[in-house]
Amino acid sequence: MRALRQSFAFDARRPFDDRAAGDVKDARILIIDDSVAVRRAIDAYLRTDGFCNLAHARDGAEGLQVVETWHPDLIITDLTMPNLDGFELCRRVRSDTESSNIPILVQTGMNKSESRAEAFSAGATDLITKPISSGELLGRVRVHLEHRKLIERLSEFQRHMSQELDQARAMQESLLPADDAMRRLEARFPIALASYYEASIGLGGDIWDVRAVDANRLMVFSADFSGHGVGAALNTFRLHSFILGGSVPTDDAASWLEGLNRFLCDVLPVGQFATMFCGIIDFSTSTLQYASAAAPWQMVRDGEGDGGFEIIADPGFPLGLSREAAYENHVRRFGPDSVLFLYSDALIETPDMLNPVFSIERLRAFLDAHWDKASPVAIQRALLEELRRGAPAKPSDDLTIVSLHRVRDQP
Amino acid sequence: MRVETIINAGVFEAKLIDQMMFSDHGAFRSLLKDMSQSGAKKCVFNLAGLTSIDSSGLGMFMVALDEARKGHWTLTIKSPQAHVKSLLVLSRFDKLINIEA
Numbered sequence: 001m002r003a004l005r006q007s008f009a010f011d012a013r014r015p016f017d018d019r020a021a022g023d024v025k026d027a028r029i030l031i032i033d034d035s036v037a038v039r040r041a042i043d044a045y046l047r048t049d050g051f052c053n054l055a056h057a058r059d060g061a062e063g064l065q066v067v068e069t070w071h072p073d074l075i076i077t078d079l080t081m082p083n084l085d086g087f088e089l090c091r092r093v094r095s096d097t098e099s100s101n102i103p104i105l106v107q108t109g110m111n112k113s114e115s116r117a118e119a120f121s122a123g124a125t126d127l128i129t130k131p132i133s134s135g136e137l138l139g140r141v142r143v144h145l146e147h148r149k150l151i152e153r154l155s156e157f158q159r160h161m162s163q164e165l166d167q168a169r170a171m172q173e174s175l176l177p178a179d180d181a182m183r184r185l186e187a188r189f190p191i192a193l194a195s196y197y198e199a200s201i202g203l204g205g206d207i208w209d210v211r212a213v214d215a216n217r218l219m220v221f222s223a224d225f226s227g228h229g230v231g232a233a234l235n236t237f238r239l240h241s242f243i244l245g246g247s248v249p250t251d252d253a254a255s256w257l258e259g260l261n262r263f264l265c266d267v268l269p270v271g272q273f274a275t276m277f278c279g280i281i282d283f284s285t286s287t288l289q290y291a292s293a294a295a296p297w298q299m300v301r302d303g304e305g306d307g308g309f310e311i312i313a314d315p316g317f318p319l320g321l322s323r324e325a326a327y328e329n330h331v332r333r334f335g336p337d338s339v340l341f342l343y344s345d346a347l348i349e350t351p352d353m354l355n356p357v358f359s360i361e362r363l364r365a366f367l368d369a370h371w372d373k374a375s376p377v378a379i380q381r382a383l384l385e386e387l388r389r390g391a392p393a394k395p396s397d398d399l400t401i402v403s404l405h406r407v408r409d410q411p
Numbered sequence: 412m413r414v415e416t417i418i419n420a421g422v423f424e425a426k427l428i429d430q431m432m433f434s435d436h437g438a439f440r441s442l443l444k445d446m447s448q449s450g451a452k453k454c455v456f457n458l459a460g461l462t463s464i465d466s467s468g469l470g471m472f473m474v475a476l477d478e479a480r481k482g483h484w485t486l487t488i489k490s491p492q493a494h495v496k497s498l499l500v501l502s503r504f505d506k507l508i509n510i511e512a
Contacts, residue, residue: 224466226466226467226469226470227433227466227467227470228433228467270473270474270477271470271471271473271474271477272470273466273469273470273473275466275502294501294502294503313501315500315501315502315503316501316502316503317502317503317506317507318466318469318502321473321507322507345465345466349465352430352463353430353462353463353464353465353494354430354462354463354494397465
């Protein structure tokens, strides 16, 4: 439709209020019939009932011109007419995307079911039996106009929500480290960072960040709020704002999780929580200190070991469940060529939890097979291609992948 | 998720079957309402037939625990298997809820 008129305009305050559908009297109705008497009769019935935006056409050809210039909300047409009959009119209205949704009421004296079926096949929305009765005509006109109005309001609401979600998704992505911020960290510390984030169909609850603690240390974390959608997404904003406030020192992974846990226990309703992994890399001692709040099994590779990835599997309370929860620090070597590979559970639960493309072991094998042969960015691309091959549909949860590679060359 | 319930000798047992996910929230809330209104003093979630659970599913157990505390009934999770069991252990739910093998 080229333009929505006021009567069919979207009202965001009451998107599903079907009472609004009752107000259809200002709808535009086009009457097409080669009989002046019939056009006048229909016109009179409609005006008596309060419809006032009416146009007439003498045949299908003239009717099509009116459709194109006047954009009616409903068409009432005869079938047998000179120049262009009602069947062809229906077909042409339906074939034009601008008019394809206009309801068409066809007047028919035909009682054969084949002929009636032919009218529906051509694109008629409904039939009105001749001779036309005022009650039947008005009843069908109201039903189809209300139906059209509700469909348009619903479509407009969906467009409105889609725009809102796009905007919210962009805002949520702005919480994640920007490329230039990561490049600045790469210039300051001997690291190569690669990351990937893909929101699920709606909004989701993933968030990650990497930041300098001091001249020698870097913190990286990845969190995933339970559930999906707007609620989970709003929780990422809560957490991000709290972290930005800086009230919890960032120099100890377990203490940091405990601080976030107390905050989330205060603000999250029962049943909502977050899993989180936090690692602090100390380049002066070549160590990684980490703590986990029920994060999925993350991966780490010791650059001076046998070159393989190890699975970090440490139980811990999710954040936001118990104020008394304590978290435990673990420390391991993280020298040159070491890698920390973080991901959200969508990576190991796509397309579903029981038959994922990447089980944890398959993920580890994939990283082992590829790590020394390509850059972290190229490996993530290959990982995603493998995921898409096995699960072409969009993941049902947010997907976050972050790899932090300690490179050999000092900046 | 499919649910089968048995009430016997003051124990309300709900067998949760297949997968427990975000979309099961409504059904689970309805189940909790049934549990609370049954007057049972002990409620058991039997997970022997539950093949997988996501994070929102774990959250539902926390909602159940909250209901149990408010309603003064006890809550037990019974027979979690494989993936479900490993997630409960990873999240230390055994420290919050009574879990029976």
